[in-house]
Amino acid sequence: MSKAPVNKMIPFSSVDGPGNRFALFLQGCNFDCLYCHNPETINMCTGCLRCVSQCEYGALKVINRKIVYDKNNCTQCGKCVINCNRNSDPRVRFYSELEIIEEIKKVKDFISGVTVSGGECTLHIEFLTELGKKVRELGLTFYIDTNGSIPLWEQELMNIVDKVMLDIKSFDNNQHIKLTGVDNSVVLKNFKFLLQKNKIYEVRTVIVPDILDNKATVNKVSKILAGHENVRYKLIKYRQMGVRKEKLNSYTPSTRDMNELAEIAKKNGCMNIIIT
Ligand code: SF4
Ligand code: SF4
Structure with missing residues (x-):
């Protein structure tokens, strides 16, 4: 039995996938995004x-x-x-899959599924796979929310997970490295693999004015998503709240700018665009 560090559990969430879902947030991330809204989930x-x-x-x-x-x-x-020098969180506790399943059982009759997020949940792949199997045995759907940084095409998890919510932060590799500290080649390979396997629920891009070439990313991602009607492309406005301000100097894009990006995606054949 494996265990994973849990930052937070939300018994009922309406923003972590379709329907009412139990959302589990694991601690630890291999990206250090300049705009991270939950930086306390990065370091152990x-x-x-x-x-x-x-x-x-x-x-x-x-x-x-x-x-x-x-x-x-x-x-x-x-x-x-x-007051933590590592910006970490002393409230994190390790749970086994069975302990999490016990928490899920308490609300099972009121939810449609479970979503695991982070941090980066795929860093705990063994735990995630075993948890997914047990969630499916309960008759619930199992979603993950990931930065796409580990090769998902090699993982047993892909036979278990129903759908994936995938971040594509920047299509340009240099900008991706500047933003996250990590190369995006595995992310883009995962994107194509997951799309081909019909495993994507949603792709997300945070729009950060002046720092990222948002038009280029939206243009390229939406061309790949063209015709995949069941996949949502969520364009998220960068917001300062919760962000480490010393790391990033940007501002919230206007509704007009967001609509322009959505228009680019629509013209490219992307059917299901959400602005938030
Ligand atoms: S105990 Fe953990 S959370 Fe607390 S200050 Fe030390 S590293 Fe940070
Ligand atoms: S553990 Fe103490 S310091 Fe940390 S959030 Fe709770 S009350 Fe505040």
Whole structure:
């Protein structure tokens, strides 16, 4: 049985795939996106204990030199994260697939499926695969939300997962490296593989004015998506909230700019465009 670090579980989410879904967020990411809205999910906690004294509510204690987190005392004030040099989160806990399944069973009758996100969930591929099998046994659909950075065409997971939500942050490799710190060749290979296997629910691109060549990415992605009516192309406005402002100097694009990009995608034959 494998375990994975869990940052957060949301029993009912309407924004992580179709219908009402149980959403699971795993800790740890191999990208360091300049615009990351959840930077506390990137690094693993090293257990240095520095943040414990910052918690005024008694939610963090040290027992046998390890942090013990009491969620009943936590006010979600975020002070522990702010005071961590690694911008990590001491509230993360390791769960086995069976422990997660027990949580899912509590709400099973009210949801249509489970979505696993992150961080980057595919970094915990063994856990993800075993969890997916058990979710399917419950009669629920199993979706993942991924940055597409590991070769999915090699994974057993692809026989289990119903659909994938895939980020394509930049089609241009140099810009992708500038934005994420990582090459995009595997991402683009995954994109074509998943499309061919009819495994994509949604492709997402965050539109960042002045920093990325948004038109080029939307143009290329939408040409590939042309004719795939069941795949959504979501164009997301960059927003400053939650972003590490020292890393990125941009602004929220106007509705007009977003509509222009949507128009490019539409002209290329992309049928299912969402602006958010
Ligand atoms: S969250 Fe950060 S400060 Fe707290 S124990 Fe982990 S690494 Fe140390
Ligand atoms: S968010 Fe962190 S610092 Fe704030 S109450 Fe919870 S554990 Fe304590």
